Amino acid sequence: MVLDDKTYKVAKYVxxxxxxxxxTLYLAISGVLVQGGLPGLPYxxxxxxxxxxxxxxxxxxxHISSNNYYKQNSEDAE
Numbered sequence: 001m002v003l004d005d006k007t008y009k010v011a012k013y014v015x016x017x018x019x020x021x022x023x024t025l026y027l028a029i030s031g032v033l034v035q036g037g038l039p040g041l042p043y044x045x046x047x048x049x050x051x052x053x054x055x056x057x058x059x060x061x062x063h064i065s066s067n068n069y070y071k072q073n074s075e076d077a078e
Contacts, residue, residue: 003065015058023051 003011027048030040041047 003062003069008062008065008069011058012062015055015062019051019055019058023048023055026051 026041027044030044034040
């Protein structure tokens with residue numbers, strides 16, 4: 001599987017920046033609410049865990065795609 005350049009860049013940005021930021025924000029907001037005596041956001045550990053699993057999966061797919069891209073280009077150069 002080889003992703004085109006635009007798809008790869010968007011997926012990499014979402015995987016490396018957006019999703020980890022969302023997980024961190026969700027955990028932080030929930031913790032602040034609870035410390036402030038308010039009910040926190042529901043299931044912060046579960047939500048962060050799911051996001052982390054998705055990030056790990058996407059990182060693996062991106063790594064495989066990147067390896068295939070470089071392998072394909074090195075074979076084309078020969």
